[in-house]
Amino acid sequence: MDRRKLLENPYRPGAGHIPPFLAGRIDEQEFFKRVIRQDNPTDNILITGLRGFGKTVLLSSLRAAAEQDGWLWVGNDLSESASLTEERLALRILTDLSQAMANRFASIESGLAGSSVHAPHEADEQRASDEQQLFETLKGCYETSPGLPSDRLKSVMSRASSMAARARVPGIILAYDEAQCLCDHAERNEFPMSMLLDTVASGQKKATVVPCLLILCGLPHLLNALTETRTYTERMFHVMRLDRLSRDDTWAALTRPLSRMMPPLYASPKLIAKVVDLTNGYPYFIQFFGKELVEQLLRNGGTLGDDEFPSTETLDHLDSGLFGARWNNTTNKQRDFLRIVASRGQYAAAEFSAQEVSTLSKNYGDSEVSNAQATQLLQALCERGIVYRTRHGFYAFTVPMSDEMILRRLQSEEEVVKSWQEPPPPKTLRKKATSWLWFT
Ligand SMILES: Nc1ncnc2c1ncn2[C@@H]1O[C@H](COP(=O)(O)OP(=O)(O)O)[C@@H](O)[C@H]1O
Ligand SMILES: [Mg+2]
Structure with missing residues (x-):
């Protein structure tokens, strides 16, 4: 039988793809867990790093930790909305809030009533109708509140906070990836980033019914953009600057998944060390070269000479993929x-x-x-x-x-x-x- 059918390649190169083994990033995860367990946390988080450094994947791991502690995770990827205005960002947040709350209420309901009460399609319909209703409620609150979009968004957040408290949610996290797209456009008189920071900071000062934290994730210049937005922004965030992984972490990220396939595959320690060097500790490259190594091993009957990797095709794939x-x-x-x-x-x-x-x-x-x-x-x-x-x-x-x-x-x-x-x-x-x- 074809070995390929038996062995599934475990490595996952690609934007936001969860790796088979998440190496390093321990301090970041521990810090976050400590924050959400505080009584009234106000530590917002900024995750920055180059493309392929694992920002989105770290964000997913923080989400898992937050949801395990019952927090409501409200988030999205802003990469498609480069020209965000204040109104559009407010609409984005209303939509994300209603979606996250509807999901949470649905899971509470099925937990209370037992999963046999609704057939799966009925549960989906119920969830969609709850989401629509929540959206109408929050939109109504936004439209009837006086003031600028930022004042109206503050009213929405305080309303959402009361609803979350009734559902016994310990806190809300607003998490936005590719947040460099949020930068203010003074020339167009649009300040979506300022609006978001202002809304969160004002809620944290007043101590709303349940705490609300902001997590922004993006390329390194996001930090400059934030500093230009408001003078005290640096103090509002705990900055996590993601760097490449250490040699030990890189080794672990590469070998843990590989060791589960050996035998029948075999890669010598010298070949593995060569691949570790090739990745330079960059998370995307670990997944990329890991995947290519397994493919080449499979094609070559399970083993490879140290100088047979990487093939010219591997480097071609690398250049056409990420770049x-x-x-x-x-x-x-x-x-x-x-x-x-x-x-x-x-x-x-x-x-x-x-x-x-x-x-x-x-x-x-x-x-x-x-x-x-x-x-x-x-x-x-x-x-x-x-x-x-x-x-x-x-x-x-x-x-x-x-x-x-x-x-x-x-x-x-x-x-x-x-x-x-x-x-x-x-x-x-x-x-x-x-x-x-x-x-x-
Ligand atoms: N800590 C890690 N250990 C192993 N692989 C990782 C790690 N972080 C990210 N990766 C891998 O790197 C690639 C890029 O991750 P991603 O989160 O999309 O980066 P970014 O958002 O910074 O561009 C993905 O294939 C992912 O599986
Ligand atoms: Mg990303």
Whole structure:
């Protein structure tokens, strides 16, 4: 029988995919558990890190801990709503609140009444109708409260807090992922981030019936955006800056799932150490290389020589997965510019400025750019999500190891171009000629 059918690949590379073994992140989880067990907690949490560092996965583990303690988790991913206005964010929160409360009430009801009372489809209908009713109630509260959207949202939160208390919920958590999309737009007179912070801070000052905590998750510049929003924001949050994992944690994340497959698979300690080095401790790469290793082991009859991994296809998959979509949308000018940034060498600082790249570009002939052009290119690359602004005038890649991926991409593209420029070997030419003849 095919071994592949017997063995399921356990690694899960992909945005927000729960890994087979969540390594590290212990302090973060312990801190959170301590917070929700306090009497009147006010520690909001900010989780930041580059793409693929495990922010969404950590958020899911905090959710599991909160729900185990009975807290109501109200949250969403804001990546699709880049142009959020105050009204739209308020509507988002009303919708998320009613959904979370309807789910909670449904589970309380089925717990009290026993699961046999409603057939599954009836329970779903009941839940949907409760959600609609809750939404109407909260929307009514929002619309009839006086003041600005932030005043009205405060009334909604205090109403939700009373409802939660009646359902014996110990607290509410508002959790928003990809929260860099919430940044204020002063030029459009829209301040969704300020509205959210103001609502939560005011509830925490007044001590509403049940406590409400805010968790925001996003790319590192979220912290700058928050600091620009309000002067005391840093004090409002406990910041968790996710870094890559330690060597021991990386080893554990890679080997725990693998050891369950050995035998029949076999990977030597030297090969495993090589894969650990390849990942550099970046969580996404652990899942990616883990998955590729298992696939290659399966294809190769269960074992592999130390120098047979990674195959060229593995590196191709890597470049097209995490990085490919963003790269494919870049213009030739942007690619020339990225080559300069990526060629700074492995010991270069993670940050770079327009000035630095413009100076380096003088060594690249046709790709030379002025300081102003470099600034414009960096802004365009920020919009494409390839780089982000670390601080005033400085930028860094959003995806770890982007430099290597860019250079590999450019090299393989150049090889394709070269293959078309070189005259084909005579044998191929004769073959082509016959096939042309055949077609005509
Ligand atoms: N602590 C961890 N241990 C092992 N794998 C992890 C860990 N954290 C994240 N991952 C894996 O890394 C990948 C990216 O995680 P994700 O939470 O989507 O990152 P982010 O939200 O920071 O972009 C996923 O495939 C996930 O399974
Ligand atoms: Mg994420």
